[in-house]
Amino acid sequence: MSAPTMPRVLSGIQPTADSFHIGNLLGALQQWVSLQHESDAFFCVVDLHAITVAHDPAVLHRRTLSSYAQLLAAGLDPDVATVFVQSHVPEHAQLQWVLGCLTGMGEASRMTQFKDKSQKAGAQSASVGLFTYPILQAADILLYSADEVPVGEDQRQHLELSRDLAERFNTRFGDTFTLPRTRVMKGAAKILDLQDPTAKMSKSQPAGCVFLLESPSAITKKIKSAVTDSEASVRYDPETKAGVSNLLTILSAFSGQAVTDLESEFSGRGYGDLKGAVADAVVAFAEPYAARTNELLAAPDHLATLMRDGAQRARDVAVELLQRVYERIGFVSAT
Ligand code: TYM
Numbered sequence: 643m644s645a646p647t648m649p650r651v652l653s654g655i656q657p658t659a660d661s662f663h664i665g666n667l668l669g670a671l672q673q674w675v676s677l678q679h680e681s682d683a684f685f686c687v688v689d690l691h692a693i694t695v696a697h698d699p700a701v702l703h704r705r706t707l708s709s710y711a712q713l714l715a716a717g718l719d720p721d722v723a724t725v726f727v728q729s730h731v732p733e734h735a736q737l738q739w740v741l742g743c744l745t746g747m748g749e750a751s752r753m754t755q756f757k758d759k760s761q762k763a764g765a766q767s768a769s770v771g772l773f774t775y776p777i778l779q780a781a782d783i784l785l786y787s788a789d790e791v792p793v794g795e796d797q798r799q800h801l802e803l804s805r806d807l808a809e810r811f812n813t814r815f816g817d818t819f820t821l822p823r824t825r826v827m828k829g830a831a832k833i834l835d836l837q838d839p840t841a842k843m844s845k846s847q848p849a850g851c852v853f854l855l856e857s858p859s860a861i862t863k864k865i866k867s868a869v870t871d872s873e874a875s876v877r878y879d880p881e882t883k884a885g886v887s888n889l890l891t892i893l894s895a896f897s898g899q900a901v902t903d904l905e906s907e908f909s910g911r912g913y914g915d916l917k918g919a920v921a922d923a924v925v926a927f928a929e930p931y932a933a934r935t936n937e938l939l940a941a942p943d944h945l946a947t948l949m950r951d952g953a954q955r956a957r958d959v960a961v962e963l964l965q966r967v968y969e970r971i972g973f974v975s976a977t
Pocket residue numbers: 652653654655656657665666667668669670688691778779782783791792793794795796797800830831832833834842843844
């Protein structure tokens with residue numbers, strides 16, 4: 643009997659902020675770091691996705707390098723996982739075209755992230771790229787035959803589209819794509835905004851968002867001013883105590899302690915104590931994270947070598963899959 647092969651895992655993150663935030667870390671990156679040892683893992687900085695909204699080239703350039711460095715600082719090991727930049731692998735855009743031709747206009751129009759973002763931009767000024775964003779995401783996933791996609795809750799709908807497109811292609815042209823499963827963290831799949839705990843934490847709302855590369859004092863200040871409630875009892879109840887429950891989720895994810903243990907630990911104590919413990923836990927992670935990120939960014943040649951190796955390993959897989967897709971749909975080979 644042959645040894646069972648490891649599942650293939652793929653996920654991506656946008657280089658659209660100077661720093662990843664604790665939602666990214668707890669919803670996605672923590673899973674990536676642990677999965678790299680038990681899977682054949684591919685992680686990419688999705689710079690093609692980052693240009694679907696207006697951007698500044700110099701800023702995108704800086705953020706792409708920083709994002710790559712932050713993935714390593716968070717614990718991804720480039721000798722274990724394949725860590726790469728999406729635009730270094732042209733097959734992503736090529737497969738996106740094919741999948742776009744299988745996607746219905748209505749289907750793409752139903753994507754809630756497009757609806758939200760295009761509303762913000764004004765419906766007419768949203769780009770076609772923003773509209774086709776989830777199809778590119780499907781290409782990212784299907785190109786690597788990913789079995790599992792570790793993401794936060796907000797990505798579920800896009801992953802359903804990926805599965806639908808994979809199934810549709812397989813039905814029309816023969817079995818080619820693996821149907822990917824969504825993998826979300828229990829508890830931390832949706833970290834909430836500290837100022838508005840009815841919304842997810844997002845870089846677009848910086849007041850309620852803790853960025854990992856912020857200074858320890860800025861991190862502490864944001865956490866200390868988190869919105870709670872007037873009950874003064876540390877209890878996990880997301881329905882009626884969203885702010886406090888969010889703080890417990892964050893502390894639990896950083897400390898590895900169960901939420902119920904934290905409830906006992908903080909029983910009879912005030913929210914100030916809880917916030918202090920959350921701030922200490924986040925800063926204890928963020929300080930070495932920032933130091934590692936800066937160290938990597940200070941050695942650009944080394945970073946470039948890692949990116950090149952990652953891209954090469956990713957391409958080895960992507961080229962082969964795209965070729966199979968081209969054959970299946972009837973394209974004539976140039977060779
Ligand atoms: P992005 O860059 O917005 O976010 C990266 C990851 O962080 C997760 N996340 C959160 N998790 C919990 N709580 C939060 N408040 C929170 N905010 C963000 C996201 O769910 C995500 O897992 N479309 C993707 C990028 C992408 C991708 C892919 C993902 C492109 N291609 C292929 C998976 C597979 C995105 O915008 O993620």
